Amino acid sequence: MIELQDVTKVYNEGRQNAFAAIRGVGITVGNDLTAVFKGPSGSGKTTLLTLIGCLARPTSGRVTLNGETISGLPEKFLTEIRRKTFGFVFQRFNLIRGLSARENVMLPAYPLGLDHAALTRRADELLDHLGLGSKGGLSVEHLSGGEAQRVAIARALVNDPEYVIADEPTANLDTKLTAQFLDIVRTLRAEGKTVIMTSHDPRIWQADIVDRVITLEDGLLTADERGAHAA
Amino acid sequence: MIFHPPILAILLASTLSLVTLVWASGFAARLVRKWDVASGHAGQIALEKRTYLVSTALVFVLALEAVSLILFTENAERMSVLFVGAMCAIGTLNVNAYGFPALILKVALFFGAAVWLIVNHADGLGRDYPLTRFKYGLLIALSPLVVAVAAVQFAYFYNLRADVITSCCSRVFVPNAGGLEADLSSLDPAFALGLLFGGLGVIAVLALAALRWRAGRLAYAAVSLVYFAAGISAVISVVSPYIYEQFHHHCPFCILKPEYGYIGYWLYLPLFVGTSAGLGLGALSLKRTPASLQEALPPFRRRLILTSLAGFGLFGAVALTAILRSNLIMFG
Amino acid sequence: MIRQVARQRYLIDFTLASMMRRKVKNVVLFGVYFLIVFVLASVMLFGSAIRREAALLLANAPEVTVQKLVMGRHDMISGEHLEALSAIRGVRRAEGRLWGYLFDRGNGANYTMMVPPASDTTHAVGPGEAIVGSGIDRVKTIGRNEYLFLIAPSGRFFKFTVKERLPEGSGLVAADLVLISEADYRALFDLPDGVYTDLALSIRNEKEVATILGKAAKAVPNSRFVTRSSIARTYESIFTWREGVLLALLGAAILSFAILAFDKASGLSAEERREIGILKAVGWETSDVLTSKFWEGALISLGAFLIGLIAAYAHVFFFQAGLLEPVLKGWAVLYPDFRLTPHIDPLQVTTLAFFTIVPYTAATIIPIWRAAITDPDTVMR
Numbered sequence: 040m041i042e043l044q045d046v047t048k049v050y051n052e053g054r055q056n057a058f059a060a061i062r063g064v065g066i067t068v069g070n071d072l073t074a075v076f077k078g079p080s081g082s083g084k085t086t087l088l089t090l091i092g093c094l095a096r097p098t099s100g101r102v103t104l105n106g107e108t109i110s111g112l113p114e115k116f117l118t119e120i121r122r123k124t125f126g127f128v129f130q131r132f133n134l135i136r137g138l139s140a141r142e143n144v145m146l147p148a149y150p151l152g153l154d155h156a157a158l159t160r161r162a163d164e165l166l167d168h169l170g171l172g173s174k175g176g177l178s179v180e181h182l183s184g185g186e187a188q189r190v191a192i193a194r195a196l197v198n199d200p201e202y203v204i205a206d207e208p209t210a211n212l213d214t215k216l217t218a219q220f221l222d223i224v225r226t227l228r229a230e231g232k233t234v235i236m237t238s239h240d241p242r243i244w245q246a247d248i249v250d251r252v253i254t255l256e257d258g259l260l261t262a263d264e265r266g267a268h269a270a
Numbered sequence: 271m272i273f274h275p276p277i278l279a280i281l282l283a284s285t286l287s288l289v290t291l292v293w294a295s296g297f298a299a300r301l302v303r304k305w306d307v308a309s310g311h312a313g314q315i316a317l318e319k320r321t322y323l324v325s326t327a328l329v330f331v332l333a334l335e336a337v338s339l340i341l342f343t344e345n346a347e348r349m350s351v352l353f354v355g356a357m358c359a360i361g362t363l364n365v366n367a368y369g370f371p372a373l374i375l376k377v378a379l380f381f382g383a384a385v386w387l388i389v390n391h392a393d394g395l396g397r398d399y400p401l402t403r404f405k406y407g408l409l410i411a412l413s414p415l416v417v418a419v420a421a422v423q424f425a426y427f428y429n430l431r432a433d434v435i436t437s438c439c440s441r442v443f444v445p446n447a448g449g450l451e452a453d454l455s456s457l458d459p460a461f462a463l464g465l466l467f468g469g470l471g472v473i474a475v476l477a478l479a480a481l482r483w484r485a486g487r488l489a490y491a492a493v494s495l496v497y498f499a500a501g502i503s504a505v506i507s508v509v510s511p512y513i514y515e516q517f518h519h520h521c522p523f524c525i526l527k528p529e530y531g532y533i534g535y536w537l538y539l540p541l542f543v544g545t546s547a548g549l550g551l552g553a554l555s556l557k558r559t560p561a562s563l564q565e566a567l568p569p570f571r572r573r574l575i576l577t578s579l580a581g582f583g584l585f586g587a588v589a590l591t592a593i594l595r596s597n598l599i600m601f602g
Numbered sequence: 603m604i605r606q607v608a609r610q611r612y613l614i615d616f617t618l619a620s621m622m623r624r625k626v627k628n629v630v631l632f633g634v635y636f637l638i639v640f641v642l643a644s645v646m647l648f649g650s651a652i653r654r655e656a657a658l659l660l661a662n663a664p665e666v667t668v669q670k671l672v673m674g675r676h677d678m679i680s681g682e683h684l685e686a687l688s689a690i691r692g693v694r695r696a697e698g699r700l701w702g703y704l705f706d707r708g709n710g711a712n713y714t715m716m717v718p719p720a721s722d723t724t725h726a727v728g729p730g731e732a733i734v735g736s737g738i739d740r741v742k743t744i745g746r747n748e749y750l751f752l753i754a755p756s757g758r759f760f761k762f763t764v765k766e767r768l769p770e771g772s773g774l775v776a777a778d779l780v781l782i783s784e785a786d787y788r789a790l791f792d793l794p795d796g797v798y799t800d801l802a803l804s805i806r807n808e809k810e811v812a813t814i815l816g817k818a819a820k821a822v823p824n825s826r827f828v829t830r831s832s833i834a835r836t837y838e839s840i841f842t843w844r845e846g847v848l849l850a851l852l853g854a855a856i857l858s859f860a861i862l863a864f865d866k867a868s869g870l871s872a873e874e875r876r877e878i879g880i881l882k883a884v885g886w887e888t889s890d891v892l893t894s895k896f897w898e899g900a901l902i903s904l905g906a907f908l909i910g911l912i913a914a915y916a917h918v919f920f921f922q923a924g925l926l927e928p929v930l931k932g933w934a935v936l937y938p939d940f941r942l943t944p945h946i947d948p949l950q951v952t953t954l955a956f957f958t959i960v961p962y963t964a965a966t967i968i969p970i971w972r973a974a975i976t977d978p979d980t981v982m983r
């Protein structure tokens with residue numbers, strides 16, 4: 040369970056162009072829920088995700104994970120926690136070109152120094168699970184958009200995180216692939232993972248697997264509703 | 271003689287160390303005032319990012335200083351042919367008054383950098399980087415040393431004149447020549463051996479105390495330093511004559527030569543490792559163990575103690591082997 | 603511990619793959635690095651090899667050599683001065699020396715012919731005997747019957763029994779050396795009795811050299827006196843000076859190399875920057891990126907250093923430093939044929955590493971750090 044208390048995030052702090060993207064947000068997420076953030080462009084959805092997922096430290100306020108304060112931790116420890124707690128899926132997939140799909144999936148585990156054979160097996164299992172069993176050795180620039188996203192999802196899952204965080208996961212996908220993505224989320228949800236997404240896409244917030252829809256405007260929470268699943 | 275390539279290399283190293291440490295102390299001064307690990311403000315995050323640069327740069331400086339120390343003695347050894355009266359490093363170091371001070375300062379700087387990196391590592395074990403202020407204070411304390419090394423070393427090389435007649439190990443390390451070196455050589459061999467091997471016993475006992483009490487650790491650190499000096503004295507007074515198989519040849523440098531199988535490195539390297547670990551342990555015990563290190567520090571301290579013991583033990587073992595293998599009979 | 607090793611292996615793997623993806627950039631850097639090491643190592647190896655040879659040579663040289671000058675040129679000197687010279691107080695011994703070069707038309711080699719001094723009992727040779735240096739065997743098959751045939755400048759044939767071969771010690775002193783007896787030497791070169799190439803004085807106390815020279819100059823007019831220390835100084839200054847000039851030029855080269863390295867390291871492509879951002883976002887820490895970049899630097903540095911060093915070694919000792927000759931050839935005036943003995947000195951290698959690896963590392967630390975601290979959330983934009 041992640042709890043944000045009165046969290047703010049100021050970009051370019053102390054400079055002329057300082058900008059408060061999140062202005063005092065308090066929210067609790069987790070507990071096997073699928074949550075979606077929506078709101079106009081520039082409202083701070085992505086910024087809030089980086090704070091929830093420990094990709095960035097809040098300028099002020101407190102973030103706790105299962106009751107333990109993690110907002111004051113230096114990068115080294117924050118990364119340690121992030122690596123085992125969160126998996127990320129980015130809008131632009133962000134795979135590393137020139138590496139194979141399998142290597143991309145293994146990448147987050149490199150600093151852990153796990154056994155190579157075991158790690159390779161884990162990556163292949165994940166790819167297999169997502170229907171990419173035959174593509175493991177393929178360099179990622181040869182993959183289609185949907186395949187690339189599934190590689191990105193496999194990468195997010197390689198360290199077996201409790202939370203999967205996805206920023207605009209379907210912005211680059213057509214209807215069929217969006218449905219496929221929602222199926223994957225359904226499986227993850229069934230496996231007990233918490234999925235937290237941002238989206239502009241009504242197909243996402245209206246999907247039957249969504250438990251909670253949160254609206255952001257101007258860096259503030261303006262609504263927190265139950266999703267189609269909960270309803 | 272400044273344009274002698276190894277000298278240029280040594281000066282390059284000391285200039286780089288100097289620039290790095292002066293810059294780092296400037297940063298340290300800022301950090302000590304502003305550091306607040308729990309803050310998420312831009313200033314703190316920038317400071318934290320910069321600490322990575324400082325750590326990396328200090329690893330670089332330590333490596334530079336370690337190699338530069340070897341280069342310094344090897345070069346002194348090699349340049350001895352250029353000075354009338356010099357037969358090994360001693361003669362070259364004695365060409366002017368700065369030689370030995372430069373060497374001693376360099377050794378001190380090496381230990382300083384090693385201790386800093388040990389504290390740095392320990393700091394990284396605690397979730398709130400509890401030793402950061404202390405560590406950067408230490409860094410500021412180190413900067414006069416690096417300035418001194420650069421200055422004395424430069425003075426030494428700048429004043430190297432080939433026309434100086436110098437005195438070398440055959441004259442300096444002679445019991446009745448007067449001066450510290452002579453005192454070291456005239457150290458009673460039996461006493462020196464006692465110091466060498468008895469010291470190991472004291473260290474082993476203190477290691478046990480160091481595992482339990484902070485005072486024990488501080489004592490261990492102090493004794494490491496003393497043992498370092500004792501070890502070098504013992505090398506001068508007894509071990510080296512055994513290695514050379516000459517009763518009157520007391521030289522701590524000639525043993526580094528290939529003729530003697532580089533045995534000097536086998537002696538000094540463990541001794542330096544043992545001392546560095548011991549001193550690092552001491553630095554970590556100057557303050558009470560911070561709350562966030564209660565769990566992570568004791569195993570690290572144990573590792574330091576073991577490393578230090580292993581270093582000193584190896585030093586003693588190499589010395590013993592050298593003595594046993596020698597054909598020289600000093601006692602009996 | 604095992605984890606740490608495995609982590610390093612993963613990071614190295616990743617680094618190698620990442621370097622392969624940027625071949626052009628890395629090849630350019632590697633090439634320049636290699637060149638710098640190669641030139642620098644060549645100069646240092648060559649300079650020290652020559653100094654070593656010279657030191658060996660000088661160790662055996664007499665304190666003072668007396669040469670006769672005719673119209674400013676070196677000529678044979680008469681042995682009748684020996685008595686007067688040895689009478690000077692402080693001169694331990696005065697000896698006439700016979701040495702010169704014999705060009706062998708058969709294989710184009712130049713031999714150093716020499717009569718061992720009477721004081722050198724270990725190399726005494728009788729008439730018809732010869733002691734040869736290690737190089738002679740290479741150019742002239744002496745064979746199992748141990749005969750050495752030489753053609754005198756006059757065209758006459760001489761046959762010598764090879765009594766001994768000198769060990770490979772110093773190429774300069776021994777390789778092309780042929781020691782024969784005085785009688786044979788005079789016959790070979792058609793020399794009258796009583797003349798010598800030069801006279802060698804050995805002196806009891808080096809500090810008295812100046813006084814002795816004053817007296818000797820009166821005893822032997824029309825002559826030139828070469829002292830060992832003046833030769834040594836000449837050597838030192840020729841080599842050190844030339845090497846110094848070269849090193850200064852190289853200093854400039856090293857500096858520009860460091861700037862290039864800095865530039866390459868800081869001028870990260872957008873692609874690379876994005877990659878680092880991705881790594882940070884998916885769970886790498888600043889120190890992981892630093893380590894990976896450190897491996898990149900180490901691979902380039904050590905690779906270029908080793909290959910450059912080996913190439914320079916081959917260049918200096920197998921190809922006689924062909925590329926450096928025009929610059930460093932001062933010594934050739936003193937010794938026309940000069941084969942360098944392969945020799946490598948750890949001190950020198952360390953020094954060389956200092957001049958190359960250290961500037962490279964120093965120049966790249968800051969750009970690498972800058973890249974490594976990329977914020978993980980940049981990839982979300």
Ligand SMILES: Nc1ncnc2c1ncn2[C@@H]1O[C@H](COP(=O)(O)OP(=O)(O)OP(=O)(O)O)[C@@H](O)[C@H]1O
Pocket residue numbers: 050051058060078079080081082083084085086087
């Ligand atoms: N690195 C940055 N520096 C300065 N301002 C930034 C930075 N990142 C984001 N911002 C600003 O913060 C605000 C919130 O950005 P954020 O990306 O969180 O919005 P968003 O809700 O995700 O928008 P979108 O729907 O377009 O993705 C925006 O106004 C943006 O311009």
Ligand SMILES: [Mg+2]
Pocket residue numbers: 084085086206237
């Ligand atoms: Mg966004």
